[in-house]
Amino acid sequence: MEPAHSPLLTDLYQLTMVDSYLQQGMHGPASFELFSRKLPPGRGFYIASGIEAVIDWLTAMRFSDAELAWIRDCGHFRADLADELADLHFTGHVEAVPDGTILFPQEPILRVTAPLPEAQLIESRVMNLIHLHSLLTSKAARAVLAAGDSSLVDFGMRRAHGAEAAMAAARSTWIAGYAGTSTCLAGAQYGIPTVGTMAHSYVLAFDREIDAFRAFATAHPKNVVLLIDTYDITDGARKVTQLAGEGYPVQGVRIDSGDLGKEAQRVREILDAAGLGQVRILVSGDLDEYAVSRLRADGAPIDGFGLGTRMDTAADQPHLDMAYKLQEYRGVARRKRSAGKVHWPGRKQVRRHFTNGVATGDTLCLAEEDRDGVPLLTEVIDRGQRTRTAESTDTIRQRVQQGLAALPADCRRLDADANAYPVEISAQLRACAQATDRQPH
Secondary structure, three states: OOHHHOOOOOOHHHHHHHHHHHHHOOOOEEEEEEEEOOOOOOOOOEEEOOHHHHHHHHHHOOOOHHHHHHHHHOOOOOOOHHHHHOOOOOOOEEEEOOOOEEEOOOOEEEEEEEEHHHHHHOHHHHHHHHHHHHHHHHHHHHHHHHHOOOEEEEOOHHHOOOHHHHHHHHHHHHHHOOOEEOOHHHHHHHOOOEOOOOOHHHHHOOOOHHHHHHHHHHHOOOOOEEEOOOOOHHHHHHHHHHHHHOOOOOOEEEEOOOOHHHHHHHHHHHHHHOOOOOOEEEEEOOOOHHHHHHHHHOOOOOOEEEEOHHHHOOOOOOOOOEEEEEEEEOOEEOOOOOOOOOOOOOOEEEEEEEEOOEEEEEEEEEOOOOOOOEEOOEEEEEOOEEOOOOOOHHHHHHHHHHHHHHOOHHHHOOOOOOOOOOEEEOHHHHHHHHHHHHOOO
């Protein structure tokens, strides 16, 4: 069983519900929507991502013989459920926003319309994929906004929560606007520039720091970026000037510890005094968008930041409040009314409004409403088959850049008000909600 592709990568209750639906003959068309209920504190937007991964998974979803054997033998289901699932594949229709679209609370990322058992079964994995990618892309975009014209690099693979998360982080940070990643497989798979030089262990392997620097510069003359804080940062910087005086083509130095702002200033002075104004200063070490913002506000002479643990684990806010809810079954709108978890019923569309290139507000409305504004959800799957060509990471990256540029300034702040961007609920959608609430249940 390959976890990333298996329909068994789901919660048990999805299969218990599917089993019951099949026994009840409930095969009617159901529409589910995936959305975020609310934004985390200080966030003025989030970025929907992972839609391409969902399309790939849905169009290839099948139960293997080994997975069907587990369903037969696990003790939770009737004997013939596995036989009924043997030929199951996704046959439905999906509309979604494109990867890299900026969204706000209650706005659907995607809508699935399919026979009820199919639409229910896919919930856990669809949310799993989109939640991870959206979480990481959104946090990375905040770092890009904080960095201004400084470059950012993804250094977080070692601390990411497994292989899939490491790859998602590399992809997410790239489409958000990073300059590259240290994750080689992401470079091979997504065409992302790969970045990296040496670790402290490399320097420690040599008897003398200067010998480590010379050896690395000799081995990689086009990538002479030297880690100078293994012992003493000031001494390391002076050794860099010595190497440059010997003719080695030093391009940059990296500082990974200490008071990064003060150390960068001291190193800049040493390099400039030696006529090495072109040598870049890069810093790393448990950084996130807040640290980047502080260092830039302090005027630290830093050219680039390596962001790892706190970014790739989304340490300050490790989840988004996402939900995948039934909106319509057999043509009848449905609405959950649990306290704090009420959602707008029916199949919906988001219409975005612009003035002079700036997004001024959205309208959340029923899908069939004919309204002004740019519709965000478009068809991506019909009858189980992909209908939109897969996009490159460069295309998605450009969409994110355009979306961030079009955001009102108040939404781009690191301490943004979660309600800074207006989302209007259409009169027809409100009427649908009122009618749904009047239904007996």
